[in-house]
Amino acid sequence: MGASLELDDIQAGALYERPSPYVGVYLLLCIRDRADGRELVRRLHRIVDPASTIGTADETSLTVAFTYHGLEALGVPQTSLDSFAPEFRQGMAARAEILGDTGASGPDQWEEPLGSTDVHVAIAVLSSDEARLHTVAEKARAAHAELPGIELIWRQDCYQLATGRTSFGFKDGIGQPAVEGSGRASTNPRERPLKAGEIILGYPDETGELPPMPAPEVLGRNGTYVVFRKLHTRVAAYRSYLRARSASRAEEDVLGAKIVGRWQSGAPLALAPDHDDPELGSDPHRNNDFAFGDDPRGFKCPVGAHARRANPRDALDQEGSVDVRLHRMIRRGTSYGPMLPEGVTEDDGIDRGIIFVFAGAHLRRQFEFVKTQWLNDGIFIGAPRESDPLVGPHDDSSSFTIPQRPIRRRLQDLPPFVVTRGGEYCFAPSLSALRWLAELDT
Amino acid sequence: MAAPDSGVTRPGLSVGPTSEFSLFFRVKDGQAPPLRAALLSLQDTPGYRPGDYGMAIQTIHEARFVLFDDDTRLAFITSFDGPWDAYMEDFFTSGPTLALFDAIFGHVEGYDGLPDVAAVRAFVLDAEQTAAAYARNYGGTVKEIRKSQRVNRAFQQVLDHAQAAEILEHPALRPLLDEAAD
Incomplete structure (x- = not known):
């Protein structure tokens, strides 16, 4: 075939x-x-x-x-x-x-x-x-x-x-x-x-x-x-936000992982819910071999986490109105600009970020759908006031819910961490x- | 080959996260009795049975099929969480909607059947009429409302506890105490 x-x-x-x-x-x-x-x-x-x-x-x-x-x-x-x-x-x-x-x-x-x-x-x-x-x-x-x-x-x-x-x-x-x-x-x-x-x-x-x-x-x-977008990342704002809400570096790492849906190593929360697993993160045979169906409430990976929004995998299979396979894409994103030195939380004024690149046959139902319905909005997860905690265009009242027992944690007043510098639709x-x-x- | 998409989006009117979605069809000659029969049997399927609250499409608040003008017309009217036009292709590639479509819409004009998704999409867009007025009496998506109901059921259980009044005296529980009196 x-x-x-x-x-x-x-x-x-x-x-x-x-x-x-x-x-x-x-x-x-x-x-x-x-x-x-x-x-x-x-x-x-x-x-x-x-x-x-x-x-x-x-x-x-x-x-x-x-x-x-x-x-x-x-x-x-x-x-x-x-x-x-x-x-x-x-x-x-x-x-x-x-x-x-x-x-x-x-x-x-x-x-x-x-x-x-x-x-x-x-x-x-x-x-x-x-x-x-x-x-x-x-x-x-x-x-x-x-x-x-x-x-x-x-x-x-x-x-x-x-x-x-x-x-x-x-x-x-x-x-x-x-x-x-x-x-x-x-x-x-x-x-x-x-x-x-x-x-x-x-x-x-x-x-x-x-x-x-x-x-x-x-x-x-x-x-x-092909879609390309230059996305400036506000790394200092991101680090400061996490630092202000964490008692330790370990807690910052956990909050970051909950926001992204993966640990910094790439290890997915679905497979490593409690702590990072660098070996898993770097193993291409395992770091993408997971689903969300066993975690409908998002105790391992929050339903609003970036990676789960961008590709909900089997999480929406019971909805009867979404076919996740219609909203996949080839991504060829790259980084530009130097790294903000480790530990720095003051903006150094240097431009850095991501060149997001999409390839797909359907601009509207692939790129635009994922951007508007899954990243910018929270209706599909029953949280219309929440957008993607990492890349969403947060307004003043943006929040992010981290399911956990006994009581969920809710991050409030998320500022935008990503600013669009421009882009274009190409063929x-x-x-x-x-x-x-x-x-x-x- | 499918025609280039017109790009015209007609998401209907919306209130908060929910948008209205109304389709109007002409019943094929002689098809009113089998259509009524199909709707009657629909009413006997999970989600549509009296007392059921679990339609296969979990992002709609309610659905109604109305035969009118002496059974020459059929209306399908619903409220959808999100802009329904973004989900058009999804509806036609996911199981529950397909089965529903084939059973009901086979009796109305313009439906040539699956699996021609582009044709079905055109068929639906042709039948869609945006409401002239639309209002809702409560906010929230189906997911939020279900969550609210679960939370209220839990709250009522707490109130039924012998020591509820005492427990709710805690200052942190004041918002709940305010809701506990009736």
Whole structure:
């Protein structure tokens, strides 16, 4: 089953998780001249990596994606532009209210040029090795640097922190779904691989249907939607919040684990409810092999914990109104900025955070659903006044309930720990589609 | 292949976390008697039996099917926790709703049956009419209301304890004591 997934036509970055450890660079380009734009695409086509050539997650890969305005700048016919998902056509800034990107996270506060119509081409180069990253990044630079009609408008370097963890201190990148036909096994033996159409366009998805696909077929098939978001993490605020509510460092660790749903090592609360288990956290065969069904009230992992919200696994199976498999995604998040030194609780003013990257066939029912229904809201867990304690857009009265006997603990007045600096909805086309785009003669 | 999604969301009116959801259908010619029979047997299934409070879809507050205009029309009216439009695909890929749909909506116009999820989605969106007015007399999701009921049952048990009055004298229990008199 799924063996027909055309791996030699699909960009590796659209299907696979990122390497670990990693270094990388994200580039945004603006196409000022259509002919140069098509020449750029022709050159990028030669250096993107199809999924079939990537043997392991640790190999260097270059991924290229386009925004709606990018496809427009390349001269994609309007009928074709109109066939893209409406959320993609609108762009992330236009969806800000829905996504909860308001106030300090609002598009009027975003980093230039994020959210503007100048963002046309997004390139990501990720590698497990600095030298190889440099080699491939140099190819990407060569592809655009000598074209006067192409302007590099944004660059973001990323690298795994020395701790191997995010700026909040947690191991991440755990819990990717497997995709039928991708050749990669699931890290969660309890989760069947997703139908290919959940991630790659042109194949049946979990509903048994072909996802709505941009036309013509050569443009849409084997492509996927990509979301990137630059998320500033307020690490000092997070540490101060925990410190003010803990009597000891051990208690801070427990509160942090309850908020995230995993210990800093990556060990899931569902398997290690009482104390961290670094060996479990670093074991890819075990650290994703769990469910929540035996813990409906959340005594081990709170129902409102970040990881349980982002992927409730079997926790909602009895609801009769939710199919968790319709809300999975490939994530390729990376960290940027230096670590706030251990123990520091004063903000040092340095920008640090996460480049969140999503790949999937359905912007609305995957990325937007998870963001709006599971992270930003608490209706689904019967706590409408609670949002995700780590990444939710907390208002003044946000709280987080930690079930425990004899009496639950409730954290009050959670400030926002994550601020959106900007982002965009993109489309990562197949290699054939890149050729098609390069050869447009409109 | 499915048509591109129109992107039009029509979540209906909402009060707090709950949104109204009303569908209106035309009964197929000659299908009124079997539809009535299907609804009668629905009323005999778990969750719909008189006295039951456990519908398969646990995020709706209540559900009603109304035949009207001499059994030529059918209304399905409910209140859903959250924006129901976000859950459209979920409804059609989860078991209980599917079975319900096939049993009831096979008797109304426009339903071509499963498993064409895109067609069923279009069928539902076509039938949906947003309320002109919507109000609720209590707040809270189904989950919160069930929790409230469990808490009240527990509270009543405490009140039935011989030493309840004495125990509730503790200053920390004052809010409970205020609720204990009736």
